[in-house]
Structures are given as structure tokens and as C-alpha cells.
Amino acid sequence: MSAHAVDVRGVTRVFGSGPRRVVALDGVDLAVAPGEFVSLIGPSGCGKSTLLRLVADLDAPTSGTVEVFGTSAHQARLARSYGIAFQQAGLLPWRTVAANVELPLAVAGEGRRARRARATELLDLVGLGDAAARHPDELSGGMQQRVAIARALASAPSLLLMDEPFGALDEMTREHLQIELLRICAETRAAVVFVTHSVPEAVFLSDRVVVMSPRPGRIREVVPVSLDRGRASTGELAAADDLRARADFTAALARVRGSLHAHEQGGAVGRGDVHGAALGMEAR
Numbered sequence: 001m002s003a004h005a006v007d008v009r010g011v012t013r014v015f016g017s018g019p020r021r022v023v024a025l026d027g028v029d030l031a032v033a034p035g036e037f038v039s040l041i042g043p044s045g046c047g048k049s050t051l052l053r054l055v056a057d058l059d060a061p062t063s064g065t066v067e068v069f070g071t072s073a074h075q076a077r078l079a080r081s082y083g084i085a086f087q088q089a090g091l092l093p094w095r096t097v098a099a100n101v102e103l104p105l106a107v108a109g110e111g112r113r114a115r116r117a118r119a120t121e122l123l124d125l126v127g128l129g130d131a132a133a134r135h136p137d138e139l140s141g142g143m144q145q146r147v148a149i150a151r152a153l154a155s156a157p158s159l160l161l162m163d164e165p166f167g168a169l170d171e172m173t174r175e176h177l178q179i180e181l182l183r184i185c186a187e188t189r190a191a192v193v194f195v196t197h198s199v200p201e202a203v204f205l206s207d208r209v210v211v212m213s214p215r216p217g218r219i220r221e222v223v224p225v226s227l228d229r230g231r232a233s234t235g236e237l238a239a240a241d242d243l244r245a246r247a248d249f250t251a252a253l254a255r256v257r258g259s260l261h262a263h264e265q266g267g268a269v270g271r272g273d274v275h276g277a278a279l280g281m282e283a284r
């Protein structure tokens with residue numbers, strides 16, 4: 001039995017056939033340790049979401065295996081071993097904020113009282129203790145995203161799968177939620193697989209940054225990030241700003257960007273270049 005939170009071995013995912021055949025992932029190996037924060041980054045279409053969907057058992061590999069805490073991804077889904085948060089918060093508009101957070105617990109058959117208590121605790125954790133009775137459309141995008149994170153944490157998962165959860169947010173809200181996420185992870189010791197297009201976000205949050213390349217989707221390089229996050233991981237904004245200005249942070253940033261540029265020099269064409277170019281601009 002694997003001791004990893006996630007263990008992806010020799011995974012290939014091919015969509016379509018004939019001229020429409022797309023090799024979204026090719027020979028991908030990735031192990032994530034319990035409590036580890038791993039980001040997936042790379043140009044558009046390199047297979048980040050596909051990889052996350054395979055781990056979440058929302059899709060199945062063409063070949064290879066995906067294990068979550070030593071069981072198949074399917075068993076892990078049935079056991080609710082992980083929480084998911086995607087770019088669209090995906091809240092049910094007719095349910096209150098608390099009822100949205102309670103949903104996974106209701107599905108799991110948990111009693112009303114325990115559900116309510118857990119929702120209150122989680123909404124406090126994400127700083128929305130006073131929004132429990134409101135409805136999603138009364139909240140800002142950042143607040144909705146925090147509700148989605150609270151919901152993802154509802155069943156106390158040891159693994160969080162997050163696909164660009166802060167992608168649609170303004171920079172200030174995004175930075176705020178980043179440190180909130182660090183704090184939550186430090187508290188819950190959950191492992192995280194986090195898809196992002198932002199190099200600074202990946203470096204700020206991660207123990208390792210997985211740089212992917214497209215056509216076919218492969219892991220190009222895994223960049224270890226050994227930042228001492230100190231007070232930033234307990235949720236201090238000022239400490240997080242200090243961290244972003246530090247030499248070890250900018251060195252890690254340069255290394256991830258270098259890896260992404262190496263991909264561009266490889267001469268990719270099409271969709272991927274849009275994001276590749278954007279990332280290149282950001283690096284200058």
C-alpha cells in the first residue's frame with residue numbers, strides 16, 4: 001500500500017481518435033506526500049486539469065494508475081478522501097452559505113446538528129462567520145470562493161484538489177486567500193494539488209512546483225521550493241509581503257520561469273503559446 005497522498009504512475013490520457021486525437025497526458029508520474037503542497041503549472045492545454053480530474057476520479061486514464069492514499073481514485077472518491085474547489089465556486093444559489101458548506105456532510109448522511117456545527121466552524125476558519133445565513137449571490141466573488149473552500153474542507157479531507165480556485169479574483173483578494181489557504185493547510189495538514197497559471201502564486205504556496213509541457217502533456221521539471229514561510233503560514237499579510245520580496249522567493253520564481261521558457265524555446269504552437277507568451281511577459 002502506498003504511503004503517498006497521491007501516486008500517479010505512467011499515466012496517459014488520450015482523447016478522441018484519428019485527426020481529432022489529442023494526447024492530453026503522456027507517461028506522467030507524480031507522487032504527492034501527505035501534507036505536501038504541489039502546484040501544477042504550464043501553458044494552456046498541457047493537461048493540468050486533466051491530471052487533476054484523473055486524481056478526482058472525474059475521468060479515467062487511458063493507461064497507467066492513479067492512487068489516492070493507497071486506494072484507487074474511485075475508492076477514494078467513494079470514501080470522500082478529498083475535497084475539490086474549482087475556478088467557478090459552483091455554489092447552489094438557492095441554498096444559504098451554511099447550507100452550501102453542509103452539503104457534502106448531508107450527502108454523507110451526517111445529522112443536522114453536527115452539520116451545522118461543522119459549517120459554523122469552517123465559515124469562521126475562512127473568515128465568513130457572519131455570512132452563514134446569506135445566499136451566494138449576496139457575496140463578492142472572493143467571498144464565494146472562500147465558501148467553496150470551506151465546503152471543500154467540510155469532510156476534513158487529507159487532500160484538497162484545487163483547479164485555479166483564485167483565477168477569477170482581483171490581485172488583492174487573491175493574495176489574501178493565498179495566505180488564508182496556507183494557514184488552513186498548516187492547521188489541517190491537508191495535502192494539496194493546486195492548478196494555477198500564476199508563477200508567483202505557485203511559488204508562494206508550494207513545496208514543489210510541477211512544470212508541464214503540452215502536445216503531448218508531460219512533466220517537464222519538478223522544482224522544489226524550500227521557503228521558510230514563517231509567520232506568512234499563520235496568516236499574516238505583512239509577513240507574506242516580506243516573503244515575496246526575499247531572495248529565495250525570487251530565485252525560485254526565476255527557476256520556474258526558466259523551465260517554462262525552455263518550453264517556449266521548444267517551439268510549441270497554438271493555444272499553448274498564448275499562455276506561454278503571457279508567462280514570458282510576466283517574467284520580464
Ligand SMILES: Nc1ncnc2c1ncn2[C@@H]1O[C@H](COP(=O)(O)OP(=O)(O)OP(=O)(O)O)[C@@H](O)[C@H]1O
Nearest residue numbers: 015016022024042043044045046047048049050051
Ligand atoms: N473531454 C475532452 N475531450 C477532448 N479533448 C479534451 C478533453 N478534455 C481535455 N481535452 C484536451 O486535452 C488537452 C489538455 O486539456 P486540459 O484542460 O487538461 O489542459 P490545461 O493545462 O488544464 O489547460 P488550461 O490551462 O487552458 O486550463 C487539451 O488539448 C484539451 O483540448
